[in-house]
Amino acid sequence: MHPQPTGPELGASFIFAAMRRGFGGHCPKCGQGKLFQGYLKPLSACASCGEDTGRIYTADIAPYFTILIVGHLIVPPLLLTEQLAQPNLWLQAAIWPTLALLLTLWFLPRVKGSIMGLMWALGMRGHEQQ
Ligand SMILES: [Zn+2]
Secondary structure (H helix, E strand, O other), X not given: OOOOOOHHHXXXXXXXXXXXXXXXXXXXXXXXXXXXXXXXXXXXXXXXXXXXXXXXXXXXXXXXXXXXXXXXXXXXXXXXXXXXXXXXXXXXHHXXXXXXXHHHHHHHHHHHHHHHHHHHHOOOOOOOOO
């Protein structure tokens, strides 16, 4: 178990460890229990340590960062391919949207888990303004 530090104990390594556990779909506190039931729905609590991870509300930040990442992975090779090879339009219309969809589906739960790990490490729950 990794107790949540506060104050000066809260360092970058602690934050990155929580984000790495979240990226892998595991509880940011213990790294053992699962973070999600199904694809994206957070479990109400960690089955291993009981941490209340289900109340971490990420809103739209996970799709935002997923779009940012996937866009940077898709657009440069797309433009480079067009500049160097000019493949048929139907081929590009088949490849790039499919690749973008697959990358989005792969990244979205991992980015959401990372954000949940970051928010957990910082003691944020996403309802601070309410
Ligand atoms: Zn846990």
